[in-house]
Every structure is written in C-alpha cells, then in structure tokens.
Amino acid sequence: MYEAAEDSFLLAKFVRDYAKGRVLDVGCGLGILMEAALGKTSNVEGVDIDEEAIDYCKKKGLNVKKSDLFSNVRGKFDLIVFNPPYLPEDEIKDRDLIGGKKGYEVIEGFFLKVGKFLKKNGRILILFSSLTNKEKVDEIIKKNNFKFNLLAKEGYFFEKLYVYLCYR
Numbered sequence: 001m002y003e004a005a006e007d008s009f010l011l012a013k014f015v016r017d018y019a020k021g022r023v024l025d026v027g028c029g030l031g032i033l034m035e036a037a038l039g040k041t042s043n044v045e046g047v048d049i050d051e052e053a054i055d056y057c058k059k060k061g062l063n064v065k066k067s068d069l070f071s072n073v074r075g076k077f078d079l080i081v082f083n084p085p086y087l088p089e090d091e092i093k094d095r096d097l098i099g100g101k102k103g104y105e106v107i108e109g110f111f112l113k114v115g116k117f118l119k120k121n122g123r124i125l126i127l128f129s130s131l132t133n134k135e136k137v138d139e140i141i142k143k144n145n146f147k148f149n150l151l152a153k154e155g156y157f158f159e160k161l162y163v164y165l166c167y168r
Contacts, residue, residue, distance in 0.1 A: 006161070
C-alpha cells in the first residue's frame with residue numbers, strides 16, 4: 001500500500017479547489033484525495049486494486065471498492081482524480097509505484113477509458129513525474145481528445161511533479 005508523500009499532498013491541494021458534484025478517486029490508496037474532496041462534496045467514491053488499501057479506506061468510513069482502473073466503475077463523474085503509478089521499471093514489483101516499462105503505460109490505459117466516465121463538463125486531475133516522460137504523457141492526453149492546463153510543477157531532488165487539469 002502506497003504511503004502518502006509529496007505527490008499526494010500536492011494533488012490534494014487541487015482536489016480541494018476542483019471537487020464538486022460526483023467525484024471518483026482512481027487508485028485511492030489511503031484515501032487522502034477522497035478526504036480532500038469530501039471537504040467540498042459528499043458524493044465521493046474511490047477504487048483501488050489493492051485489497052489492503054480498500055480495507056484501510058473502509059475502516060475510515062470511505063466509499064471504496066475493488067477495481068482495476070475502471071473495471072468496476074459505474075456511472076459518470078464531475079471530477080476524476082488520478083495519482084497513478086508513474087515510475088518506469090522493466091519489472092513491475094510494486095504496482096503502487098511502477099507505471100510500466102516506460103512509466104506511462106498505466107496512464108495510457110486510464111486515458112483510453114476515462115472519457116466514458118466523465119459527465120459532459122467533467123474534469124480530470126492527474127499528477128505524474130518528469131521520470132514518466134512528460135512529452136509522451138502530453139501526447140497520450142491529446143490523442144484521446146483531451147486538452148490540459150498545467151496547474152503545478154514542483155521540483156524535487158530527482159524529479160519534477162506535474163499536476164494537470166484535463167477536459168474536453
């Protein structure tokens with residue numbers, strides 16, 4: 001289970017700004033982003049592939065269920081939040097951190113399906129790292145007919161973190 005770090009806290013700031021209506025946190029982990037959204041709306045759901053994360057969130061009273069990205073998601077949302085595994089690694093030892101061989105494969109799978117789950121004026125908040133290949137992430141977003149605004153770029157000793165607001 002992924003322990004919250006600077007990426008989660010950075011994204012949580014923007015969740016507080018953009019949460020409204022029905023919100024979905026994909027890969028909810030410890031539920032930090034769900035809790036941030038609950039400050040603005042009561043209709044917050046989370047999904048995760050990790051049973052330990054699901055149990056943890058349920059003990060906190062959060063509305064979560066097991067799902068591999070959108071495999072067990074129903075309905076449409078005003079905001080979908082995603083702090084994906086984004087680090088590149090040949091072998092996926094830790095699904096909480098490794099986004100695939102190049103780092104962006106999970107993000108690519110997300111953008112292939114997310115459009116079906118957004119309301120007409122729905123938004124996506126996503127965070128990723130410079131280690132993921134920013135140009136490729138930009139290309140994936142555009143290829144799936146989304147536009148984006150860069151909301152934040154924060155540098156750390158070995159990477160930069162980017163937060164995007166995506167929309168159609």
